[in-house]
Each structure stands twice: as C-alpha cells, then as structure tokens.
Amino acid sequence: MKLQITDEHLEYLDKLEEAGQLNMFRAGVFLKIEFPELSRTEIREIIKDWKRTYNRRHPDIKTTIEWCPHCDLEVTVPNDRPSACPSCGNVILPCSTCPREIPTECDWTQEHRCSRFPL
Numbered sequence: 001m002k003l004q005i006t007d008e009h010l011e012y013l014d015k016l017e018e019a020g021q022l023n024m025f026r027a028g029v030f031l032k033i034e035f036p037e038l039s040r041t042e043i044r045e046i047i048k049d050w051k052r053t054y055n056r057r058h059p060d061i062k063t064t065i066e067w068c069p070h071c072d073l074e075v076t077v078p079n080d081r082p083s084a085c086p087s088c089g090n091v092i093l094p095c096s097t098c099p100r101e102i103p104t105e106c107d108w109t110q111e112h113r114c115s116r117f118p119l
Helices: 007-018 027-034 040-057
Strands: 063-068 073-078
Touching: 007 027, 007 040, 027 040
Parallel strands: none
Antiparallel strands: 063 073
C-alpha cells in the first residue's frame, strides 16, 4: 500500500519548524513520536515531500535551511540563490529547494556548480 502523505504530516513539521524546534536530523524522531504507526521508509518519504513542497506551500518565505558541508552545521540561507554560510562564510547552494524529484538527477559539479545556479 502506497503511503498517503497528508496535510496533517506536513503541517506538523511546519509547526515544529516555525517554533524553532526542528532540524532535518531530528525530524524523523518527532514524526515517529507523533505518528508511531509510520515506518522509517514512510518517515523519510514524508520529510522528502515536506522539503520538496515547502516553498510552494509557503511562497512568502524566502529562506531555507541547508546543511553546510564546510562547517557541518544547519544554517538558514536565501532559497533563491547561492549565498555565504552565516557560520563559516563558504558559498552554499539552496539544494533543498531543488525541483528535481530524485537526488541522483543532480547535475552539480565542482567546475560548473548546478544548472539552477551556474558559475
């Protein structure tokens, strides 16, 4: 049976994020506590859908939370352009806002970056 991701799932994560209690590493724990019937696979799908649809569901929000591979922290950055990590200053991309459904479709390279934000 295919998982039905509901507004209840997405709104629960939205509320946690708005309250400042959510990061992507703890989202699964919170979902499991609130929805104990969910499997790990279902929780991963809900989080993926929540991230993928966030900007479409919240067009007034102009930032996103990204993991910085340089300083290993989650930071808030603009969702529409590359920007400097507020912690370490290295450039990071708003990858969580990417419209690609499958992460393996990413076309990022060190030389050209990605097609959304080329050098």
